[in-house]
Structure formats: C-alpha cells, structure tokens
Amino acid sequence: MFLENLIARVLPADWVWLAPYGATAVIIGIVFGAVMTAVAYGILVERWVAAAIQNRHGPNRVGPLGLFQPIADGLKPLLKEEVIPARAEKWLFLLAPALAAMTTLAVFAVVPVGPADDLSGPIRFIVAPSIDVGILYIFALGSLAVYGVILAGWSSNSKYSFLGALRSSAQVVSYEIPLGLSVLGVVLVSGTLNLEEIQRQQEGTFLFGWNLFTQPLAFVLFMAAALAEAHRLPFDLAECEQELVAGYHAEYSGLKFAFFMLSEYVHMITVGFLTAILFLGGWHFPLLATHDSTYALAWVVKLGVLLAKVGFFVVLFMFLRWTIPRFRFDQLMGLAWRVMIPLGIANLLVVVVVKQFDLHPIWMTAGSLALFVGAGLFHAVTVQRRIASPRRVPPQLAGV
Amino acid sequence: MPIDPKEVVWIEEPKIGLLEALYIPAIVNGLKTTFKHAMQPPVTLQYPEEKPTLPPHYKGVHRLNRDDKGRVKCVACFLCSTACPAHCIEIEAAEADKADPNWADRDKYPSRFVIDELRCIYCGMCEEACPVDAIELTTLYNFSELGATDSRKQYLFDRDKLLSIFDATTKSGADPVRTHMGALSIASEPGETKAGMSP
Numbered sequence: 001m002f003l004e005n006l007i008a009r010v011l012p013a014d015w016v017w018l019a020p021y022g023a024t025a026v027i028i029g030i031v032f033g034a035v036m037t038a039v040a041y042g043i044l045v046e047r048w049v050a051a052a053i054q055n056r057h058g059p060n061r062v063g064p065l066g067l068f069q070p071i072a073d074g075l076k077p078l079l080k081e082e083v084i085p086a087r088a089e090k091w092l093f094l095l096a097p098a099l100a101a102m103t104t105l106a107v108f109a110v111v112p113v114g115p116a117d118d119l120s121g122p123i124r125f126i127v128a129p130s131i132d133v134g135i136l137y138i139f140a141l142g143s144l145a146v147y148g149v150i151l152a153g154w155s156s157n158s159k160y161s162f163l164g165a166l167r168s169s170a171q172v173v174s175y176e177i178p179l180g181l182s183v184l185g186v187v188l189v190s191g192t193l194n195l196e197e198i199q200r201q202q203e204g205t206f207l208f209g210w211n212l213f214t215q216p217l218a219f220v221l222f223m224a225a226a227l228a229e230a231h232r233l234p235f236d237l238a239e240c241e242q243e244l245v246a247g248y249h250a251e252y253s254g255l256k257f258a259f260f261m262l263s264e265y266v267h268m269i270t271v272g273f274l275t276a277i278l279f280l281g282g283w284h285f286p287l288l289a290t291h292d293s294t295y296a297l298a299w300v301v302k303l304g305v306l307l308a309k310v311g312f313f314v315v316l317f318m319f320l321r322w323t324i325p326r327f328r329f330d331q332l333m334g335l336a337w338r339v340m341i342p343l344g345i346a347n348l349l350v351v352v353v354v355k356q357f358d359l360h361p362i363w364m365t366a367g368s369l370a371l372f373v374g375a376g377l378f379h380a381v382t383v384q385r386r387i388a389s390p391r392r393v394p395p396q397l398a399g400v
Numbered sequence: 401m402p403i404d405p406k407e408v409v410w411i412e413e414p415k416i417g418l419l420e421a422l423y424i425p426a427i428v429n430g431l432k433t434t435f436k437h438a439m440q441p442p443v444t445l446q447y448p449e450e451k452p453t454l455p456p457h458y459k460g461v462h463r464l465n466r467d468d469k470g471r472v473k474c475v476a477c478f479l480c481s482t483a484c485p486a487h488c489i490e491i492e493a494a495e496a497d498k499a500d501p502n503w504a505d506r507d508k509y510p511s512r513f514v515i516d517e518l519r520c521i522y523c524g525m526c527e528e529a530c531p532v533d534a535i536e537l538t539t540l541y542n543f544s545e546l547g548a549t550d551s552r553k554q555y556l557f558d559r560d561k562l563l564s565i566f567d568a569t570t571k572s573g574a575d576p577v578r579t580h581m582g583a584l585s586i587a588s589e590p591g592e593t594k595a596g597m598s599p
Contacts, residue, residue: 052438057446220424319438323430372422380421 003027004124023215027123031108037266040070042314051316085157088251092155097252097259100148103141104263104270110134111273115283115302116196126196127304134195135183139176139201142229145263146172149248152260156251164247167237171228174336175235178294179225182343184353186211186278189364198283203270203291210281214361217347217368219279221340226275228336230267233321237329239242268317269310339375346371459522459537461546462515463563465570469502471533472563476508480526480535480539488519489526513559517543518552535562536576538569 003026008019044059044066051058059066084093114125142302153165189211190198212219228235239247247259276282283289283302285294306320327335350367353359411542430537446453454460465473476493494511503509524536540546546565548554557565569575 033459051442055433055437055440055443057442057444060446319431319434320427323434324427373418376418376422378414380418383416383421 003124016299021253023124024127027129030123031113031127032105034113035105035108035266036262038076039262041213042265043073043261044069044239045315046321048360050322051290053319053322066146069143074117074258077255077258081253082256085251086216089155089157093251094150094221094256096155097149097153097256097263099151099262100145101259101266103145104266105140105150107138107266107270110195111270112196112199112277112282113273114306115289117298124327125299130133130196132192133186133192135193137181139183140268143172143176145267148260148263152247152252156248156375158251160232160244160250161248164244164250168248169230170234171231171237172335174333175225175228175340178221178336178340178344179229181317181348182221182225182339183278185218185348188348188351188355188359195277199277200283200291202246206286207281210284212279214364215279215347215351215368216365217343217372219275220372221344221347222249222279223275224335225340226271227320228332230317231264232268232317234324234326235332236326237332265384267315271317272310272313275313276306280309282306282309289293335366341396343371343375404500409512411520415430454539454541456539458521458539458541459524460539461517461537461543462520462526463536463538463565463567464513464559465534465566471506472503472513472534473500474510474513475506475534476510476530477531479529479531483525484520484531485523485525486519486521487566488516490516495542506518515557515562517555517557518549532546538565538576539552539574544596
C-alpha cells in the first residue's frame with residue numbers, strides 16, 4: 001500500500017514495524033477531517049436546500065456564493081459564552097456533548113468510506129478493515145449515542161430538555177427494533193456482518209445484485225427507522241422547536257451546542273453511508289465501477305460513485321425535512337410498534353423461507369412487495385371499517 | 401349546557417384507498433412539490449444590490465408640489481396638519497405680497513412647512529385632505545439617500561427640502577399616481593377653480 005510503504009521508507013530500519021500504525025493514524029486523520037468538512041458543508045447545503053424550497057437565496061454573503069459560511073459558523077461557537085445553568089449537574093452536563101460527538105464519530109471506524117478492497121489507491125478507505133462485527137458495532141455505538149441525549153436532557157435541569165430527552169429515548173429504543181430487523185434481512189442474505197463483504201456480494205449482474213431490488217421493503221423500513229434514529233424530520237420530536245424550544249440541548253451554548261449539532265449531522269452522513277453500502281451496492285455501479293475495472297484511477301471513480309450515492313441520500317433527507325410534517329408522538333410510536341416491527345418480522349420470515357428452500361432471489365422481491373401492498377390494503381380496510389362503525393354513533397343513524 | 405343534538409353536524413372522515421394507505425405515493429407527491437419549488441428562482445430581492453420597483457401609489461417620503469409658475473403650490477390652509485393623525489406637520493402661514501405681480505393671485509403661502517418624517521406614519525391622509533394637491537407621497541423611501549443619516553434633526557424636512565424632492569421626482573419621472581409628470585388633477589387647476597368655484 002502506497003501510504004504504508006511511504007512511511008516505512010521514512011522510518012529508520014528498527015522502527016519499520018510502526019509503519020502500519022502510522023498509516024492507520026494518517027487514515028484516521030483523513031477520515032476525521034473529511035467527516036468534519038462534510039458536516040460543515042452539510043449544514044451549508046441544508047440551508048441552501050431549505051432556502052431553495054422556500055424560494056429564498058440562502059447564505060450567500062460570506063465569500064463567493066457563501067462558500068466560507070461554514071468557517072464563520074465554526075468560529076462563532078468558539079467565541080460565544082459557555083453557559084452552564086446554576087442548577088445543572090455539572091459533570092454530566094459537560095460529559096453529554098462529548099459522549100454524543102464521540103459515539104457518532106467512532107462509527108466511522110468500520111464504515112468503508114471508499115473502495116476499501118481496492119488497494120491501488122493512495123490510502124486504505126477504511127480505518128479498521130475486515131471487522132467481522134461491523135454492523136453490530138455500529139448499532140452498539142448508535143445505542144450509546146442515546147446516552148448523550150438522555151444525560152444532556154437530565155443534567156440540564158430544565159423541563160424542556162427533560163421532555164426532549166424522554167421523547168428521544170423512547171423513540172430511539174422503539175426504532176432500533178425495526179432498524180435491526182430490516183438490516184437482519186440483509187445480513188441473512190449476505191451471511192456476514194462485515195460491511196465490506198456485504199458490499200462485495202452485491203456486485204451481481206448489472207444492477208440486480210443490489211439489496212434494494214431483492215428487499216425493497218427492508219430498504220423502506222431502514223430509511224424510515226434510520227431517519228428516526230438520526231432525529232431528522234419527520235421524526236425530530238426530541239427537538240421540535242415549536243413545543244420544546246430546542247429539546248434536549250435547550251440549555252447548551254457555544255462549543256457544547258456545536259458538538260450536538262455535529263453529532264446530528266455525522267449521524268445523517270453515517271445513515272447515508274449505511275444506506276448506500278447495505279442497499280445500493282456501495283461503490284459498485286454497472287459498467288463504470290465494478291470489481292474488474294482495472295483502468296488507471298479506477299479508485300477515484302469508485303470513490304466518486306459511493307460519495308454520489310451518499311450525497312443523494314443526504315440531500316433526500318434534507319428534502320424530506322421540508323416535505324413531510326412532524327408526527328404526533330402517538331403516531332410515532334404507533335408507526336414503530338404497529339407497522340414497522342410486524343412488517344420487519346414478516347420480511348425476515350420471507351428472507352428465511354427463500355434462503356431455506358434455496359429459491360430464486362426474485363421471490364424475495366415478490367414477497368417484499370406483497371407484504372408492502374398487503375399492509376397498505378390491511379390499513380385501508382381497517383380504516384374503512386372504523387369509518388363505517390364510529391364509536392360515537394350519530395343520533396340520526398342510531399334512531400334516537 | 402349540552403349542545404342540542406340537532407345542532408351537531410356530523411362530518412364523514414374521507415375514505416382512504418390503497419394508494420393513500422401505502423403512503424409512499426403521497427411522499428413522492430410531496431417531494432414533487434418541494435422539488436418544483438427548489439427549481440423556481442428565488443423571490444427574495446438582494447436589497448442593496450437589487451432595488452424593488454415600487455407601485456406609483458406607494459406611500460413614501462412627502463413632497464411639496466410647485467405650480468406652473470414654480471411657486472410653492474401650498475396655500476397654507478392647515479387642512480393637512482389638521483387631518484394628520486400623527487401630528488407631524490407644522491405650518492406657519494404668511495401673507496402673500498399683493499404688490500408683487502408674481503404673487504398677485506395668491507393670498508397666503510407657507511413661510512415654514514416642516515414634516516417630522518420619523519413621526520409620520522405614512523397613512524396618506526395629508527394628500528387626501530389637501531384641496532390643491534400640494535402635498536403628495538412619493539415612492540422614495542431611503543432616507544440615507546435624502547441626506548438623513550446620523551441625527552434625528554435631519555429627519556425634519558422643511559419647505560425647501562420638500563420642494564427639492566418635488567424637483568427631483570419630477571425630473572426622474574418618479575411621480576406619484578395622482579399627478580403624472582407634473583400635470584395635476586382638476587381641483588387644483590387654476591382655470592377650473594375660477595370658473596367652477598366661488599372664491
């Protein structure tokens with residue numbers, strides 16, 4: 001590998017064994033820097049998208065086209081006063097943003113941020129390659145991130161923060177189940193928890209190796225549950241401005257607030273990567289970027305394909321924010337427990353049956369779609385029945 | 401007191417079909433709307449660089465009109481300052497010099513005419529009240545371009561200032577809707593006044 005050889009050449013002979021560690025450290029630095037830049041510009045893009053949808057201009061004053069806005073936004077929290085409420089639990093109050101930022105950033109250790117198995121590139125596009133519990137690790141850290149939210153809400157000693165944290169914990173606990181169920185289908189098909197391996201197995205004929213085509217229902221469930229995990233609209237009840245001021249981070253200011261903002265956007269980018277890798281074949285694109293493409297700079301094309309897919313999902317999340325209004329809390333819980341979890345289990349059953357009897361993967365697609373349409377039909381029929389027999393009967397119908 | 405059952409209007413919940421129950425078509429429809437808006441050009445004006453084109457009936461800074469001889473048209477009748485709900489117009493009248501042939505047809509004129517532009521609420525009652533169309537609201541709104549920058553005293557626009565605004569707006573063609581390019585309405589035309597009204 002280019003980077004490792006370079007470091008080995010620079011080091012004295014006795015220290016050559018340090019080269020892989022040095023290379024990993026450099027990769028961590030690059031990935032960290034890239035994620036931070038992506039977050040900074042993600043906020044700018046979010047504001048641009050919001051402005052475009054509302055027929056406004058958006059930020060365009062700092063630098064050409066407003067491109068230096070993230071720098072201004074990053075410097076501002078550094079200069080702001082750090083307020084710690086007098087009645088707050090000080091150490092937990094300080095711990096919460098650190099926990100939120102650390103757990104979301106640590107997820108990137110196992111996420112392939114580029115063509116991880118293509119060694120022709122200058123660096124390895126994954127911090128920790130071949131981790132066999134990759135998805136498990138991501139979910140474990142995702143659950144840990146809730147601690148940041150709960151600690152922030154509780155230690156601020158404010159009713160709004162507390163309510164936001166309560167909502168958030170209930171929401172994350174509920175949505176982790178459909179999230180896990182939808183990914184479990186993919187894991188069953190691939191037979192591994194390793195993200196690189198899952199990606200590799202999707203390189204089928206043309207596009208149809210992608211899990212999106214074999215498990216469309218799991219894809220929809222994953223998208224919805226992941227949006228809820230990332231606290232994006234329409235699932236942002238933990239921080240809904242109209243009801244809770246700002247939710248769990250209402251009492252935070254300055255850099256500590258910036259950490260929460262950071263963790264939220266890192267989460268969104270993680271979700272983009274996971275969707276692209278689990279369901280859209282990662283950097284794979286037929287004819288353009290496959291395992292056999294050996295032309296010069298193939299790794300650039302592969303990286304570009306992966307980042308384009310991630311970017312598409314991130315922008316889609318931003319569009320969804322202005323498209324769907326926020327759920328009511330009982331609707332949110334009902335969606336998770338009454339719709340997504342049963343559907344996830346049924347979808348898992350379809351995958352298991354197809355795997356057990358070695359059927360063609362097209363049966364998975366068919367079963368998935370049948371479940372989706374069936375759920376719609378069931379909903380339509382039950383709603384129809386509820387309309388036909390309301391709990392309070394109009395007097396003219398009851399014969400009063 | 402319970403509501404009389406006869407007055408209760410029962411509304412049917414709209415029936416939901418398969419397509420609505422699937423939700424995805426609805427979300428795609430919503431995305432279509434947001435995408436359509438995202439493609440439209442922004443309606444916001446980049447203000448200091450782009451200036452709005454205001455309608456001619458916009459109520460901005462006042463002006464005092466001149467008649468065809470270039471004299472101040474105001475006859476110092478005090479109707480505008482009486483009508484003004486904000487009490488921002490201050491007038492001092494003076495007797496016109498009958499010996500001067502230029503002023504022979506006039507009885508009074510304002511020796512002092514001050515409008516406090518900060519107190520004014522831009523309601524347009526003064527131009528409604530004026531019998532000779534002497535006071536009008538123009539489409540100008542930027543006081544820094546009119547010399548009022550750093551002190552409240554600069555917002556007290558006197559007679560000469562208001563006349564100079566008339567000269568500037570007439571020259572640039574930015575006349576208000578009631579008078580176009582200096583031509584005034586019938587009530588203020590001198591010939592009509594003589595013929596139709598008792599002096």
